[in-house]
Amino acid sequence: MSRGGQGLARVAVVVRAGAAPMWWLGVVAAGIGILVPGLTGRRIGVLAGAALFIVGTAVVAWGRRKRYVALAQSAARAGKHDVLQDRHVTVRNWRRGHRWWLLLAFLAALGSAFAVPVAGGLLLAGCGVGLWLKAAWLGRRERAGDALLWVRVDWLGRNGGGPVGKTVKAYRSTGIAAGDAAPGGARRRAAALA
Template identity: 70%
Template sequence: MGRGAYALARVAVIVRASAGWLWWLGVLAAGIGVLLPGLTGRRIGVLAGAALFLIAAVVVFMARRKRYLTLARGASRAGKSVFLQDRAVTVRTRRRAVRWWLLLAFLAAVGSSFAVPAAGGMLMAGLGVGLWAKALWLGRWERANDVLLWVRPEWVPRGRPAGKAVNGYQTTGIVAGDAGPGGARRARAMESAAR
């Protein structure tokens, strides 16, 4: 990178990077948990898990939305010297940062099934769904405003793209980078059109 250049990572990609792992590990933990009778019994465990799933998904989806919108509305246009980080690099970096937490959460979810079957796994899955829904919400905002939101990766070491350490977002055109609005992989047709 040239003088004064720096990297930018997609906000939506950071948000959704852990969603898939949380979902699948949660489903696996819940599946294992259903096989255990637990102290409360399977029926109560699954009902409690369903409630936790919904609560977790809604809380994660709603958390810090005002902060996201404030940063998005105050975003500045990215300069020509910035380096746009590939989606795969952002996802890999984020997942590497949280892999041990995910493993501990999975083990805790399975362990909790000895008391309340499946509830811990369904809670994990709900967290994943909430993150995925938030990424989709960001994608709708990006499409409506015809921009993509980016943030400097060094400002989000704990994976909080709307945390206190984030001083602001930057924007690019809708076809910049290799991830579409919401952080999903860009369709090949759009990539071809961009070229």
């Protein structure tokens, strides 16, 4: 480790960062899509969208869990010189880095409404719900292990993959009270800080 330590971001916060934008963009796209009759008609579009919502939620929520578990089990304690990134900084950085992908996903969901109304929007919303579920699962693991999981910031931006990408070699861990985010990546409540 270098003399100045490493910048660390919470794994659960990185996972959770995309949940809200994907959910809301998906809901808006589905709402606009319901106004378009499309090639298949609204009824088929809504049914297909419901199925895609469930599939998208399941795939995102349960995808790559073995990799998360393996990295969590081999996590080393963070050093005293490591810098813990604030929750809002992690969320802002993730959203800035993915804003064009989110815009493209939204436009694709809107465009798909001309073929299958609502379906693309519900798929995008389902992916957002899947991220929330995955962050909640990580939070349960953090509480059970009484340790928060962190990933080096410089590993996040390389070659995609997020907190389980190929460049991520290991996680770091801290006590449950470290940082400004609760287990699972949500904001800490004021009562919990007191």
